[in-house]
Amino acid sequence: MLPFSVEQFFEVFASYNKAIWPAQIVALLMGALALVLLFRRSRLSDEVIAGILAAMWAWTGIAYHLMFFATINKLAYGFGALFTLQAAALAYVGLFQRRLTFGASNAPIAWIGVAFVLYAAVIYPLVGVVAGHAPAELPAFGVTPCPVVIFTFGMLLLTIRPVPRLLLIIPILWSLIGGSAAILLRVPQDWLLLVSGIVSVALLAGREQRLVTASSQ
Template sequence: MLPFTIEQFLGVFASYNRAIWPAQVFAYLMGGLAFSLVFRKGRWSDQIIAGILASMWAWTGIVYHLIFFASINKLAYVFGALFAMQAAAFIYFAVSRSHLNFGYTGRPAGFIGVALVAYAAAIYPLFGLEMGQLPNQLPTFGVTPCPVTIFSFGMLLLTTAPVSRWLLVIPFLWSLVGGSAAIFLRVPQDWALLMAGIVSLALLIVRDRRMAPAG
């Protein structure tokens, strides 16, 4: 049993989207930059991409979860802390250890990564509108949990070196928690979040094992 109603849940999105405007536009610009840098590599491309992903997780954890969602669900404080931890993880692995290498290889993981990015940025909101959700009640790309998680899975599939399992733990957990909205809150576009978590984790594990040096 959820501690809030569907109406309260959608109301949080409506008030959140009004309050943060035009941050949604900036999020799309940053997401587009991150995606473009996968294909147009520069010296600091990997760090910029990771920084953008980190900022999305930090913003969503602090602003959405702690300030808005906590008004109807006290578990939002836990969610906010986890999202902040994921933001720190992106920074740590990209800057401190340089273990994030983004690029498109044309392999199945890369193809699905592109599909997930497209879904998070374009198909997700269109799906919501088609199902009758009002524009101001839509979970928005780059600043709300489920689109951020789907986008992150897509970007992690667009890597050319093994990805630390620590970077996958929180997104996978959120794919289960947030994906439950597809069932309990009638947010059908979040079925893809459940699938993104399972498919991305499996693909990355298989791909990274193949990349591991023999012996």
């Protein structure tokens, strides 16, 4: 049983979207930049993409969870801490250790990654509108939890080297939390969240195993 009603849940999004405008546009531009950098590589492409992901997780943890969602759900303080921790992990691994290498390819895992990215940015809000929600109360790309997590899974599938498992723990945890809550809250666009977590972890684990096998031969 959730400690808030469906109406309260969407009222928070409406208030949040109004308060942060035009951050939603900035987030879309950042997502577009990350996608462009996959195809137009530069010396700092990997660091910029990692920085974009870290910024989205940090913003969502602080601005959404701690400042808005916590008004109806005290668990949001814990969620905010987890999102902020994930932001720090992405910044550390991607910016300081430089262990994230992104790149486009024709491999099936990459196409699934692109599909997740496009779903988070384009299809996600359309599903919400079709489900009967007003645009003003929809979870927005790059600044709310579920689209951020789906986008992150998509970008991690678009890496060309093994992804540190540390970066998968919190996203898969949220995919379980958000994916299960989507049914109770009547948010059909979040149904893919659970699937994206399971599929991403399986594909990344399989790719890593193939890379290990290939390097040992």
